[in-house]
Amino acid sequence: MAETADAGGERVVVLAHGKFPERAKTAVGVLKYSNDEIVAVLDRDRAGTVASGHRSDLPEVPIVASMAEAPEADTLLVGIAPIGGGFDESWRPDVRTAIERGCDVVAGLHYFLSEDDEFAALADEHGVALRDVRKPDPDLGVAEGRSADVDADVVLTVGTDCSVGKMTVSLELVEAARERGIDAGFIPTGQTGIMIAGWGNPIDRVISDFTAGAVEEMILEIGDDHDVLFVEGQGSIVHPAYSAVTCGILHGAMADSLVLCHEAGRESVHGYESFGLPPVPEYVDLYERLAAPVHEGEVVAGALNTRGIDDDSDARAAIESFADDLGAPAADVVRFDADAILDAILGGEKQPEGRSASGSGGG
Amino acid sequence: MAETADAGGERVVVLAHGKFPERAKTAVGVLKYSNDEIVAVLDRDRAGTVASGHRSDLPEVPIVASMAEAPEADTLLVGIAPIGGGFDESWRPDVRTAIERGCDVVAGLHYFLSEDDEFAALADEHGVALRDVRKPDPDLGVAEGRSADVDADVVLTVGTDCSVGKMTVSLELVEAARERGIDAGFIPTGQTGIMIAGWGNPIDRVISDFTAGAVEEMILEIGDDHDVLFVEGQGSIVHPAYSAVTCGILHGAMADSLVLCHEAGRESVHGYESFGLPPVPEYVDLYERLAAPVHEGEVVAGALNTRGIDDDSDARAAIESFADDLGAPAADVVRFDADAILDAILGGEKQPEGRSASGSGGG
Numbered sequence: 001m002a003e004t005a006d007a008g009g010e011r012v013v014v015l016a017h018g019k020f021p022e023r024a025k026t027a028v029g030v031l032k033y034s035n036d037e038i039v040a041v042l043d044r045d046r047a048g049t050v051a052s053g054h055r056s057d058l059p060e061v062p063i064v065a066s067m068a069e070a071p072e073a074d075t076l077l078v079g080i081a082p083i084g085g086g087f088d089e090s091w092r093p094d095v096r097t098a099i100e101r102g103c104d105v106v107a108g109l110h111y112f113l114s115e116d117d118e119f120a121a122l123a124d125e126h127g128v129a130l131r132d133v134r135k136p137d138p139d140l141g142v143a144e145g146r147s148a149d150v151d152a153d154v155v156l157t158v159g160t161d162c163s164v165g166k167m168t169v170s171l172e173l174v175e176a177a178r179e180r181g182i183d184a185g186f187i188p189t190g191q192t193g194i195m196i197a198g199w200g201n202p203i204d205r206v207i208s209d210f211t212a213g214a215v216e217e218m219i220l221e222i223g224d225d226h227d228v229l230f231v232e233g234q235g236s237i238v239h240p241a242y243s244a245v246t247c248g249i250l251h252g253a254m255a256d257s258l259v260l261c262h263e264a265g266r267e268s269v270h271g272y273e274s275f276g277l278p279p280v281p282e283y284v285d286l287y288e289r290l291a292a293p294v295h296e297g298e299v300v301a302g303a304l305n306t307r308g309i310d311d312d313s314d315a316r317a318a319i320e321s322f323a324d325d326l327g328a329p330a331a332d333v334v335r336f337d338a339d340a341i342l343d344a345i346l347g348g349e350k351q352p353e354g355r356s357a358s359g360s361g362g363g
Numbered sequence: 364m365a366e367t368a369d370a371g372g373e374r375v376v377v378l379a380h381g382k383f384p385e386r387a388k389t390a391v392g393v394l395k396y397s398n399d400e401i402v403a404v405l406d407r408d409r410a411g412t413v414a415s416g417h418r419s420d421l422p423e424v425p426i427v428a429s430m431a432e433a434p435e436a437d438t439l440l441v442g443i444a445p446i447g448g449g450f451d452e453s454w455r456p457d458v459r460t461a462i463e464r465g466c467d468v469v470a471g472l473h474y475f476l477s478e479d480d481e482f483a484a485l486a487d488e489h490g491v492a493l494r495d496v497r498k499p500d501p502d503l504g505v506a507e508g509r510s511a512d513v514d515a516d517v518v519l520t521v522g523t524d525c526s527v528g529k530m531t532v533s534l535e536l537v538e539a540a541r542e543r544g545i546d547a548g549f550i551p552t553g554q555t556g557i558m559i560a561g562w563g564n565p566i567d568r569v570i571s572d573f574t575a576g577a578v579e580e581m582i583l584e585i586g587d588d589h590d591v592l593f594v595e596g597q598g599s600i601v602h603p604a605y606s607a608v609t610c611g612i613l614h615g616a617m618a619d620s621l622v623l624c625h626e627a628g629r630e631s632v633h634g635y636e637s638f639g640l641p642p643v644p645e646y647v648d649l650y651e652r653l654a655a656p657v658h659e660g661e662v663v664a665g666a667l668n669t670r671g672i673d674d675d676s677d678a679r680a681a682i683e684s685f686a687d688d689l690g691a692p693a694a695d696v697v698r699f700d701a702d703a704i705l706d707a708i709l710g711g712e713k714q715p716e717g718r719s720a721s722g723s724g725g726g
Contacts, residue, residue, distance in 0.1 A: 145603035145635050204572040211571045211607035237610070238656035240508035244574035244611030251606045272508050278656045286652060293601035293641050 010036040013070045013103070014079040015094060016043050020063065021054045026108060026192045027079030031058050033171045033196045040070040041079075042094060067097040077195060078107035085110030085134070095119060104129040108191030108202075133194040136206045136214070143212035147254035148295050150223025152185065155345055156255035157233040157303070158287050160262040160277050162242060163270050166233040167193050169261050169303040169333050173230050173345070176338040182346075185226035187218050189249060193232045203234060204245050211248025219253065228345070231255060237286055240272050250287065254295035257345050258287055260326060263305040264318040280325035301344035302330035373399045376433045376466070377442040378457060379406050383426065384417045389471060389555040390442030394421050396534045396559045403433040404442075405457060430457040430464070440558060441470035448473030448497070458482060467492045471554030471565070496557040499569045499577070506575035510617035511658050513586025515548065518708055519618035520596040520666070521650050523625040523640050525605060526633050529596040530556050532624050532666040532696050536593050536708070539701040545709075548589035550581050552612060556595045566597060567608050574611025582616065591708070594618060600649055603635050613650065617658035620708050621650055623689060626668040627681040643688035664707035665693035 076098035235242030439461035598605030
């Protein structure tokens with residue numbers, strides 16, 4: 001899938017009925033990080049309010065009840081996903097209206113809009129595209145071990161678990177790098193990242209033999225056009241269900257630098273609570289040693305998600321402690337800033353043990 | 364997929380045109396290990412000979428030029444796969460004849476016979492089944508971390524690389540265990556193993572999120588019906604392309620014992636020669652530490668493939684050296700026997716370092 005949409009500039013409506021913002025990860029991600037212009041959010045429960053009224057880190061985008069009330073747009077993006085990835089039939093009128101108004105529709109559901117008879121016929125009639133980003137590219141193949149050949153340095157976010165913020169860390173690092181004038185590219189691997197970036201392979205949906213190959217394909221596609229690539233990691237290398245995806249990304253990316261992402265206080269696998277998380281240094285050692293035979297990559301920094309800690313000074317202490325465990329600088333890129341991590345990546349060298357730095361900018 | 368066909372007893376013709384026996388891994392595997400009765404091999408280049416005339420470890424099965432000349436049978440099994448997994452059009456008359464004679468047809472190709480218009484219509488007309496074993500079960504899902512709950516002990520073959528003999532080792536261990544009166548089950552994970560066993564999920568073809576889940580599903584299906592399960596491993600944990608599959612099997616199987624498979628003299632990744640293999644002790648440590656957070660499993664023995672070594676005493680020396688590297692007993696289960704490995708598995712304890720034993724029975 002080409003990086004065409006990365007240029008941005010489209011006018012986009014984001015569907016998030018009944019779930020905005022807390023349970024609308026994709027919608028919030030698109031509002032925060034997309035290069036496109038978000039002109040409205042659809043949430044019939046919050047119509048008449050604005051996105052920034054719900055979360056101060058979001059732009060002042062109006063929330064309306066239906067597509068019929070949305071301003072002119074190029075694209076409707078489905079920004080929520082029910083458990084199981086099904087299509088909620090209450091969304092049908094909005095999708096229908098969008099197509100009739102000439103909008104493309106983008107979705108990351110397991111249910112493919114392009115295979116829905118009504119939508120397919122209507123889209124054909126109105127000359128618009130239905131883009132199911134979880135539908136893998138049929139031309140993918142096995143990795144050839146070539147990702148390290150690109151001009152860009154490759155940075156991969158890896159995790160101690162699912163849902164610790166790897167996508168957010170990757171996107172914040174892209175933004176922070178661009179603010180320093182570095183030509184940074186983003187390699188999305190999950191449906192939210194793909195919808196934000198406007199291109200990409202949904203690694204969790206490709207056939208398992210092509211896991212590494214689907215990452216390599218993206219890196220080869222844009223790796224010579226950027227100075228640094230930030231690859232969105234998935235899962236964890238010791239996850240009972242998802243480690244295959246993590247391992248394929250690790251070897252497919254052939255990253256020069258790894259950023260270990262963790263949530264403060266997380267002690268067991270999310271949703272698999274009988275499985276405890278290993279100690280942080282064990283993760284560092286496992287990721288580095290597992291990567292090494294394919295490509296040497298070092299955990300140069302850590303990203304700690306401190307959303308569960310109320311007090312800023314407690315959060316700073318947690319970051320300091322995480323950095324000590326890592327033997328590398330750490331930061332919370334959302335609560336504070338990404339400077340310490342970016343310095344470690346660009347410095348290209350691990351800080352000496354004990355000389356760890358915490359996120360020091362914001363707060 | 365139910366283990367129904369495991370009972371065996373069907374009369375099977377195996378197609379292996381132009382490739383028997385050297386380049387017909389599936390055909391040879393089925394001849395050696397299937398519970399079914401193989402009544403003929405199709406190879407137009409070797410018609411008039413018998414399988415045992417080409418390899419002494421194969422049964423005395425006649426080789427004929429076409430399905431029209433084969434004896435009465437229940438099933439035609441496609442026992443070869445061209446690079447890319449395509450269907451060779453020169454096989455079409457044999458598949459057509461088989462269907463017309465009322466045979467089911469089993470294939471492990473990427474090209475699905477059940478989606479071939481001619482074959483689908485003909486199969487429908489004659490009331491036979493077209494079974495594409497690489498077509499994943501649509502009901503698969505994510506792993507729940509439950510494989511360790513089954514009554515059977517679980518043994519997984521892991522490798523230093525692809526094509527070192529993990530399937531053969533698994534099948535030989537099943538046979539050796541059964542000879543000792545142990546109720547051993549086989550968990551196939553690749554198309555050859557599936558075609559031999561008559562059931563199973565093709566792990567390399569499932570979507571990556573379901574890699575571990577597809578292994579767990581099989582273990583839960585038969586794990587309470589056997590004393591020991593031998594799970595066929597795939598790839599290697601440090602393979603540039605296939606490590607995702609390996610990692611998913613490792614965590615999905617939750618094995619109690621691991622058997623590390625290696626080929627004597629192999630120094631780089633097969634087909635990826637710029638990637639060197641790590642030292643054997645590094646594999647042991649990586650597999651054990653990667654497995655541990657999900658389920659503690661120990662490398663209790665090693666299986667060395669010595670096919671590249673002419674002299675038996677040289678082969679024994681290579682096995683001895685491999686056992687020293689492992690700190691565990693080792694054997695070549697094809698050249699000699701599986702006793703040392705089976706003892707280590709059933710003993711449930713690793714031999715003390717230095718007290719390694721080589722395959723000592725046959726030769």
